[in-house]
Amino acid sequence: MFVEITNTPRDYAWGSPSAIPELLGREPSGGPEAELWLGAHPGSPARLVGRDETLRDVAPRLPFLLKVLAAASPLSLQAHPTIAQAEEGFAREEAAGVPLDAPSRNYKDRLHKPEMIYALSDPFRALSGFRPAEETRTVLEPVAGDERIAPLLDRLRTDADLRATFEWLITGGDDVDDLVAALVETSSVADDVAWDTVRRLSEAYPGDPGIAISLLLHTAVLQPGDALYLPAGNIHAYLEGVGVELMAASDNVLRGGLTPKHVDVPELLRVLDFTPRPVPYLVPDEPAPGVRVFRPDVPDFVMTVVDGVETEVPLAGDAIVLCVRGESRISGGPSVERGHAVFVGGESAVRISGDGLAFVATGTRR
Known part of the structure; x- marks a missing residue:
């Protein structure tokens, strides 16, 4: 189908x-x-x-x-x-x-x-996941002399302090408000992707404790x-x-x-999981040139990206094919042009060809 x-x-x-x-x-x-x-x-x-x-x-x-x-x-x-x-x-x-x-x-x-x-x-x-406390402390070093920022450094000494520090920040209060204001002020002279995030968040959500919380997290670019x-x-x-x-x-x-x-x-x-971990990049399998398979550790989904080549994609159930560039042709089925998507039901695989950039989403076999 x-x-x-x-x-x-x-x-x-x-x-x-x-x-x-x-x-x-x-x-x-x-x-x-x-x-x-x-x-x-x-x-x-x-x-x-x-x-x-x-x-x-x-x-x-x-x-x-x-x-x-x-x-x-x-x-x-x-x-x-x-x-x-x-x-x-x-x-x-x-x-x-x-x-x-x-x-x-x-x-x-x-x-x-x-x-x-x-x-x-x-x-x-x-933003994605907590990073080690030491990384946050390193980012804060240039502004450690600001007495409004000192409470954050006092609370966040090791990874074991992440939960309590997060609870303090998210609960808010005058001291958190002062901290957020200080971080926004000093972000204009700090040069780091984390400080860039502080500036962006302060423009969108002035005064929000999430501005300070962002420094506990990875900024992934x-x-x-x-x-x-x-x-x-x-x-x-x-x-x-x-x-x-x-x-x-x-x-x-x-x-x-x-x-x-x-x-x-x-x-x-x-x-919440407060365990510090690296940025959670998902590294794909590459069974052939132009084919990348992203397979996380859950049975709900897997995504195959087909970029301008002919290949057969196995399916563990119903699937959706989305094309965002060019045209992707499905053998025995329709051509999927840029901006279009097709539901695939009752097939064990789809063969895709053409110059398109196609995303094939399906479940996984348990």
Whole structure:
């Protein structure tokens, strides 16, 4: 089964008014276009072209959600739960009678939401994961003499202090307000990617504790073709850029700042992993020139990127093929031109050829 799918981009305020239309060769809507959802998620199921149906009607249990994302300003500081955490949180909110569409609802389903982002823009910027305390202390050395910044250095001496320091910052207060103001002031004379993030966040969310929290985290600057994998418990925020995002089909988001939306600090603390780790780049397998396979350690999804070559992509279930450049031809199926996407059902593999840059999203075999 091959059927073309489409959708209307979500108009979140942080979206770019031009990036998705320019990438996909579409007319701009005139407003922000933040995310194009290509999947069966009930929040915005893709539509079947030429049929009065959505993808949810033909593939209601699609385990992944493919998106085109375009951030003109930073997204919220956030993390996602494990399956066990999601099941417990969903049951707790159901028992409490919190409506599924309530702004204060944390758990919309019982699923985890691991995700990956593949950069298309040059650059794509993101915050992702806690870094060692010593790295943050090194970044703060040029401004260590500022008495408003000293409390942060006093609290953050080793990696074991990360959780308590984060809790202090995110809870806020006059001392945190003073710290944030000092960091913003001194960022103008500091030369480091982390200080650049401080400046960017202060412009978008003046006074937000997330400005200071960003110094505890990695700022990742991706080039086209780079990818990050964000597992459960990873704190992150996309800052700027265009990319293709692939995730489990969930909408469970615990926010911690940099947003006007609901923030639940205690629940966020329940799911966060405070272990310092390197930037979580996802390194692909390259079975052939022009073919890259991104395979995170979850059964929900795998993404194969085919760049202008002929190859066969094995499928473990239903799949979606998205083309963002040129034309990708599917043997026995349609040609997928730039800006178009096709749902593939009931096939064990797809053979793709042509000059296109195509993304093939599917599940994995357990």
